[in-house]
Amino acid sequence: MDSVPRDIPASGAGNPLQQLSLEQLRRRTSMKWRTYPDDVLPLWVAEMDVPLAEPVARAITDAVTLGDTGYPAGTGYAEALAEFASKRWDWDGLAVEHTAIVPDVMLGIVEMLKLVSGPNDPVIVNSPVYPPFYQFVGNMGRPIIEAPLGADGRIDFGTLEDAFGRAVAGGDRPAYLLCSPHNPTGTLHTADELAYVAALARTYGVRVVADEIHAPIVAASATFVPYLSVPGAQSGLSLMSASKAWNLAGLKAALAIAGPDAADDLAHIPEEVGHGPSHVGIIAHTAALRSGGDWLDALLAGLDGNRRLLAGLLAEHLPAMRYEPAPATYLAWLDCRSLDLCGDPATVFLERGRVALTSGAGFGTGGAGFVRMNLATSAEVITEAVRRMAAALD
Structure with a gap:
C-alpha cells in the first residue's frame, strides 16, 4: 500500500478545489481512487478532491494528540448544527433536545423508517433519486412506490398525490x-x-423523512429551506450531516432531527444506534460546522465556477449533451439521450474515454440515458474529462 502522504497541508484561503494535484490525489486509498485503474479519471462517487479545512484538521489532530478517541458523548454536534442552521438558513427551530446521533445519513434513514412505518409499509421516492434509497429500503423488505419528478426536474404534485394514495x-x-x-x-x-x-x-397520513445531507452545498445566489421549518412539517424527521460539505464521509457521524410532533417517535430510537458514530468523526463534524464557514464559502464559489466551466465545455465539445447547472450539491446530471450511444453512456465513457461517471440507470425511473458527474474537483480535471468524453464519441 502507498505510504501515508506527508506533504499535503490542510487548506486555508483560496479555492479548495484547486489545491491538490492529480498526483497527490492518486495517493489516496479511498473508494474514489482505488475502484478504477490509474488511467481513469474518477468523477463518480461523492468524494471531493480537496484537502481538509484547517479547523477540521486541527480538531482531529488535537483529539489524536490527546488520545481523545473513545466513545461519543454530549450534544456538541447538535448545538453546532443548530448554530449553523440559524446563521446560514435563518432557522432557529432546530431543538437540540429533539436530536439523536446516528452513524450516517442512510443508516439514520433506516432507523427513522423503522420508527414511523411498519415492516410491510411502502416508501415513496421521487425518481430519479440516489440509488441507496432503493438499496437500503429494499434490504428492509419495504415496497417502493416511485413518484417521478416532472420534466422540469421538480416535484410533480399530481404524481406525488397519486403515489400517496396508492x-x-x-x-x-x-x-x-x-x-x-x-x-x-x-x-x-x-x-x-x-x-x-x-x-x-x-x-x-404519510410520514416524511427528509435526507438533507447536501443542505450546506447551495450556491450563494440560492436558499436552502429545511423541511422542518415549513408550516405543517411538525411530524417530520430529518437527517443531516457535515460529511458531504466538508468531505468527511470516512469520519462517520450524522444527526437525526425530529419536528415537535415527532419527538416521541425519535425518543424510541434504540440506544445502541448511538454507539455507531465515531467520536473523532463527531469532533470533526462539529469543528466543520462551527469554524469551517470560510472554507465552505470558498468551496461554494469554486463549485459555481465549475458549473459554468462544465456548461461552456459541453456547449463547445458535446453540444448534444444537455446540462442545466443546478444551485445545489456538487453533482451534474447529464442527459446523454441525444448522443445516440449504443449502451449505457457511463459504460461508453469509461471504456472509450477512461472517465468514470455514475450510470443513471441505478437512479430509478427517469435515469436511463443519463450520467452523474462529480464536479468537486479541479478545473483541469473537468476540462480533461470533457475532452476525453468528446473523443470517446469520435
Whole structure:
C-alpha cells in the first residue's frame, strides 16, 4: 500500500478545489481512487478532491494528540448544527433536545423508517433519486412506490398525490423519503413546495423523512429551506450531516432531527444506534460546522465556477449533451439521450474515454440515458474529462 502522504497541508484561503494535484490525489486509498485503474479519471462517487479545512484538521489532530478517541458523548454536534442552521438558513427551530446521533445519513434513514412505518409499509421516492434509497429500503423488505419528478426536474404534485394514495391503500403507515436538495439533479425545493409536501402528507397520513445531507452545498445566489421549518412539517424527521460539505464521509457521524410532533417517535430510537458514530468523526463534524464557514464559502464559489466551466465545455465539445447547472450539491446530471450511444453512456465513457461517471440507470425511473458527474474537483480535471468524453464519441 502507498505510504501515508506527508506533504499535503490542510487548506486555508483560496479555492479548495484547486489545491491538490492529480498526483497527490492518486495517493489516496479511498473508494474514489482505488475502484478504477490509474488511467481513469474518477468523477463518480461523492468524494471531493480537496484537502481538509484547517479547523477540521486541527480538531482531529488535537483529539489524536490527546488520545481523545473513545466513545461519543454530549450534544456538541447538535448545538453546532443548530448554530449553523440559524446563521446560514435563518432557522432557529432546530431543538437540540429533539436530536439523536446516528452513524450516517442512510443508516439514520433506516432507523427513522423503522420508527414511523411498519415492516410491510411502502416508501415513496421521487425518481430519479440516489440509488441507496432503493438499496437500503429494499434490504428492509419495504415496497417502493416511485413518484417521478416532472420534466422540469421538480416535484410533480399530481404524481406525488397519486403515489400517496396508492401508498395509503397498500399499508397502514406509509412514509415518504424526501431528498432535499435532490440528488442527482441538484434541484433546490422551495418553501412553498415543501409546505405543499407537508400539507399533502398530513392529508394522506404519510410520514416524511427528509435526507438533507447536501443542505450546506447551495450556491450563494440560492436558499436552502429545511423541511422542518415549513408550516405543517411538525411530524417530520430529518437527517443531516457535515460529511458531504466538508468531505468527511470516512469520519462517520450524522444527526437525526425530529419536528415537535415527532419527538416521541425519535425518543424510541434504540440506544445502541448511538454507539455507531465515531467520536473523532463527531469532533470533526462539529469543528466543520462551527469554524469551517470560510472554507465552505470558498468551496461554494469554486463549485459555481465549475458549473459554468462544465456548461461552456459541453456547449463547445458535446453540444448534444444537455446540462442545466443546478444551485445545489456538487453533482451534474447529464442527459446523454441525444448522443445516440449504443449502451449505457457511463459504460461508453469509461471504456472509450477512461472517465468514470455514475450510470443513471441505478437512479430509478427517469435515469436511463443519463450520467452523474462529480464536479468537486479541479478545473483541469473537468476540462480533461470533457475532452476525453468528446473523443470517446469520435
